Amino acid sequence: MGSDKLLFIEDLHKYYGKHHVLKGVNLAVNEGESVVIIGPSGSGKSTLLRCINLLVKPDKGRIVFDNEEITTGKIDVRRVREKIGFVFQHFNLFLHLTAIENVMLGLIKVKNYPREKARRIAEEALLSVGITEELWNKYPAQLSGGQQQRVAIARAIAMEPKLLLFDEPTSALDPELIGEVLKVMEKLANEGRTMIVVTHEIGFALKAADRVVFFDDGKIIEEGSPEQVILNPKTERARRFLFSIRELYRLE
Amino acid sequence: MNSIEQLLTALIIIVRYGLSNSILVSTLAFFLGLILGLIFVFIEVLGGRLASWTVNLLVVILRGIPPVLLLFIIFYGLPSIGISLNNVVSAIIGLGLISGAYQSQILRSSIQAVAARQMEAALSIGLSKWSAYTSVIFPQALRLSLPGLVNEYTIILKDSSLAYAIGVVEAFTQAVHIAQARFEYFTPLLAVALLYLAICFSLSQVVNYIYLKLRVLGYGQ
Amino acid sequence: MGFAEEIVYLVSTYGVSLFNAMLLTLEITSIGFTLGVLLGLPISLGRVYGPLPLKALLAAYIELIRGTPMIVQLFFIYYALPLVGIKLDAFTASIIAIGLNSAAYQAEYFRMAFGAVPREQWEAALSIGLSKWSTITNVIIPQGVRIAIPALTNELIYLLKYSSIAYFVTVPETVYVSKVIGAKTLLHIQIYTITAVFYILVAVVLTKSAKKLEERVSIPGLVVKGRI
Numbered sequence: 001m002g003s004d005k006l007l008f009i010e011d012l013h014k015y016y017g018k019h020h021v022l023k024g025v026n027l028a029v030n031e032g033e034s035v036v037i038i039g040p041s042g043s044g045k046s047t048l049l050r051c052i053n054l055l056v057k058p059d060k061g062r063i064v065f066d067n068e069e070i071t072t073g074k075i076d077v078r079r080v081r082e083k084i085g086f087v088f089q090h091f092n093l094f095l096h097l098t099a100i101e102n103v104m105l106g107l108i109k110v111k112n113y114p115r116e117k118a119r120r121i122a123e124e125a126l127l128s129v130g131i132t133e134e135l136w137n138k139y140p141a142q143l144s145g146g147q148q149q150r151v152a153i154a155r156a157i158a159m160e161p162k163l164l165l166f167d168e169p170t171s172a173l174d175p176e177l178i179g180e181v182l183k184v185m186e187k188l189a190n191e192g193r194t195m196i197v198v199t200h201e202i203g204f205a206l207k208a209a210d211r212v213v214f215f216d217d218g219k220i221i222e223e224g225s226p227e228q229v230i231l232n233p234k235t236e237r238a239r240r241f242l243f244s245i246r247e248l249y250r251l252e
Numbered sequence: 253m254n255s256i257e258q259l260l261t262a263l264i265i266i267v268r269y270g271l272s273n274s275i276l277v278s279t280l281a282f283f284l285g286l287i288l289g290l291i292f293v294f295i296e297v298l299g300g301r302l303a304s305w306t307v308n309l310l311v312v313i314l315r316g317i318p319p320v321l322l323l324f325i326i327f328y329g330l331p332s333i334g335i336s337l338n339n340v341v342s343a344i345i346g347l348g349l350i351s352g353a354y355q356s357q358i359l360r361s362s363i364q365a366v367a368a369r370q371m372e373a374a375l376s377i378g379l380s381k382w383s384a385y386t387s388v389i390f391p392q393a394l395r396l397s398l399p400g401l402v403n404e405y406t407i408i409l410k411d412s413s414l415a416y417a418i419g420v421v422e423a424f425t426q427a428v429h430i431a432q433a434r435f436e437y438f439t440p441l442l443a444v445a446l447l448y449l450a451i452c453f454s455l456s457q458v459v460n461y462i463y464l465k466l467r468v469l470g471y472g473q
Numbered sequence: 474m475g476f477a478e479e480i481v482y483l484v485s486t487y488g489v490s491l492f493n494a495m496l497l498t499l500e501i502t503s504i505g506f507t508l509g510v511l512l513g514l515p516i517s518l519g520r521v522y523g524p525l526p527l528k529a530l531l532a533a534y535i536e537l538i539r540g541t542p543m544i545v546q547l548f549f550i551y552y553a554l555p556l557v558g559i560k561l562d563a564f565t566a567s568i569i570a571i572g573l574n575s576a577a578y579q580a581e582y583f584r585m586a587f588g589a590v591p592r593e594q595w596e597a598a599l600s601i602g603l604s605k606w607s608t609i610t611n612v613i614i615p616q617g618v619r620i621a622i623p624a625l626t627n628e629l630i631y632l633l634k635y636s637s638i639a640y641f642v643t644v645p646e647t648v649y650v651s652k653v654i655g656a657k658t659l660l661h662i663q664i665y666t667i668t669a670v671f672y673i674l675v676a677v678v679l680t681k682s683a684k685k686l687e688e689r690v691s692i693p694g695l696v697v698k699g700r701i
C-alpha cells in the first residue's frame with residue numbers, strides 16, 4: 001500500500017448473528033479522493049461505513065486508516081473517530097443543543113478548545129455550509145431538514161477530519177431540499193476533501209465523484225470512473241440496479 | 253429458637269393474624285377507588301363545566317393529602333360531626349378515596365389515548381358522542397388501564413400498612429406487635445417485608461403478562 | 474365557637490408550633506428528595522451502563538424498595554439497625570429512609586428517561602469522538618433530565634405527603650404536631666383541616682413551579698412519546 005492511500009480495507013467481514021452482512025470487502029481510498037458507493041437496500045453499505053469509524057466492530061479483515069491499523073484491539077477508538085467525520089441519513093443533531101452548540105460540542109469536549117476558539121471555528125464551519133447567523137441559535141426542530149443536514153455537515157467538518165463519511169445524506173429530505181445539501185457536498189469534494197458517500201444521487205456521482213463503487217450483497221461488484229460504472233456498467237446486476245434508480249429519479 | 257425458626261413463626265403469625273386484614277382493606281379500598289375513579293372520569297369526560305371543575309378540585313385535594321392525615325380525619329375527626337366509623341372501615345374509606353383520585357387519572361389517560369385514535373372513526377360511522385364513548389372508547393380504555401390498575405393495587409396494599417396509625421391490625425401492625433413482644437425488630441420486619449415483596453412481585457408479573465396480552469391485541473403503542 | 478372561630482383559635486394558640494412543624498415537613502421532604510436525586514441518578518446510570526453484576530445488584534435494590542412499604546423501611550432503619558450497632562435519631566432515620574426509598578423510584582424515572590433518548594444521539598456523539606462518559610454527561614443526561622421532570626415532580630409531591638411517616642417515629646413534623654394538638658383540644662377536624670390545606674397548597678405550588686421550570690428548560694422538538 002502506498003503512502004497516498006488514506007484508507008485501506010482488506011477482506012472485511014461482518015456478521016449480525018448468523019446474518020453475513022459484509023462478505024469480504026476490499027477498498028482503498030486515496031487522499032483527496034471522493035468515492036461514491038451505490039447499491040441496493042440491505043446490501044451492507046451503512047454497515048461498511050459504520051465499520052470504518054468503528055461504530056460497528058468488524059469480525060474479520062483489516063482496516064488501515066492514516067497509516068495505522070484500526071481493527072486491532074489496542075487502538076484508541078475515540079482518536080480514530082475524531083479523525084473521521086460521519087454524516088447520518090437522519091442528521092442526528094443533538095436535540096438539546098442549538099445549531100452552533102451542536103458544532104461546538106466536539107470542539108470543546110474532544111479537542112479541548114476553549115469556548116471562544118470553538119465558537120469561532122463553529123461559526124466558520126456553519127457559514128461554509130451556508131448556515132447564516134440568524135439560524136445559529138435555533139434548535140434542530142426549528143430548522144428545515146436541509147438546514148439540519150448542513151449543520152450536521154458543519155459539525156463533522158469543524159473537527160477537521162481526514163475522512164468524511166456520508167450515509168445517504170439526502171434520502172430523508174424533501175425533494176426541494178436535496179439540492180442545497182448536494183451543493184455543499186460538491187463543494188467539499190472540489191476542495192479536495194477525502195470522502196466516501198453512500199447515495200443514490202447519480203447526478204452527484206457524475207459531477208463530484210472521482211470513483212464510483214457498486215456494492216451488492218456485502219461485496220463490491222464493480223468499480224471505476226463515474227461515467228464507466230454509471231453510464232456503462234459491466235455487470236448485469238449493476239445495470240439493472242442503475243436502470244431502476246434512473247427510473248426512480250427520472251434521469252436521462 | 254434459632255433465627256430461621258423465629259422468622260418462620262413471625263411469618264406464620266403475620267399471615268394468620270394480619271395479612272387477611274391487609275388484603276381486606278386493600279381490596280375493598282381498591283374497588284371503592286375504582287368506583288370513584290369511574291364516576292370521576294365519567295363526570296370529567298361527559299359532565300358539564302362546573303361538575304368537572306368540582307371533580308378536578310377533589311382530585312387535587314385527594315392527591316395532595318397524606319394518607320395518614322386522611323385516616324386521622326376520618327377516624328378521629330368525623331365523630332365530632334356525628335359520623336363514627338371503626339378503624340377498618342375508616343382505613344378502607346381513606347385509602348379508597350385517595351385511590352379514587354389516582355384511578356381516575358389512570359382511566360382518563362387511557363381514555364384519551366383511545367379517543368385520540370378511535371373517536372373520529374366512531375363518529376364517522378354515525379355514532380353519537382355518548383355511544384362513541386360507551387360502546388367504543390370506554391371498553392377499550394378499561395383494557396388499556398388494566399396494568400395501571402393492578403399496579404395501583406400494589407400501591408394500596410403498601411399504603412394499607414399506614415392503617416397501623418389508627419390501630420388496624422394488618423400485616424405491618426402485627427409485625428410490630430411481634431417485635432414489641434420479642435424486643436427484637438429485625439426478624440418480624442424481615443418477615444413482613446418478604447410478604448409484601450412476594451405479593452408485589454407476583455402482581456408485577458401479572459402486569460407484565462397483561463402488557464404482553466394487550467400488545468398482542470394491538471393496544472400497545 | 475363556630476368552625477371558623479375554632480380555626481382562628483387554633484392558629485393563634487398553636488401557630489408557632491404548627492409553623493415549626495410545617496418547616497420540619499418541608500425540611501424532611503427536601504432533604505429526602507435531594508438524597509434521592511444524588512443516589513438515584515448514579516443508581517440509574519449503574520443500572521443502565523454499568524457492568525452486569527452491578528446492574529443485577531441495583532435492580533435487586535430497586536425491586537426491594539419498590540416492593541415494600543416505606544414505613545417498613547423506616548422501622549428497619551430506626552428499630553432494627555441498632556441491632557448491628559447503627560443507632561440513628563428519629564429525624565436522621567426518617568430522612569435516610571425517605572432518601573433511600575426515593576432513590577429507587579428516581580432511579581427508575583431516570584432510567585426510563587435515558588431510555589427515551591433516541592439511540593441515534595449516542596451514535597452521533599460517538600462519531601465525533603466523544604467518550605461514553607462524555608456522551609452520558611453531555612448528551613444523555615441533559616436530554617434525559619428534561620424528560621424526567623414531570624415524573625420527578627410527582628415524586629417530590631409524593632415525598633411531601635409521605636414525609637409524614639416520620640410521625641411514626643415521633644418526629645415532631647406536621648402530622649405529629651397536629652395529632653398532639655387534636656388530642657389536647659379535641660378539635661380534630663379543625664386542626665386536620667389546617668394541616669390538610671397546608672399539604673395541598675404546597676403540592677399545588679410545587680406542581681405549578683414544576684410546570685414553569687419545565688417550560689423554562691424546554692427545548693423545541695425535545696418531546697417524549699408517551700409519559701413516564
Ligand SMILES: Nc1ncnc2c1ncn2[C@@H]1O[C@H](COP(=O)(O)OP(=O)(O)OP(=O)(O)O)[C@@H](O)[C@H]1O
Nearest residue numbers: 016019021039040041042043044045046047048168
Ligand atoms: N444492528 C443490526 N443488527 C442486526 N442486523 C443488522 C443491523 N444493522 C444492519 N443489519 C442488517 O444488515 C444488513 C445490511 O444493512 P445495512 O444497513 O448495512 O444495509 P444498507 O446497504 O445500508 O441498506 P439501506 O439502503 O437500506 O440503508 C441488512 O439486512 C440489515 O437488516
Ligand SMILES: [Mg+2]
Nearest residue numbers: 045046047167
Ligand atoms: Mg443504509
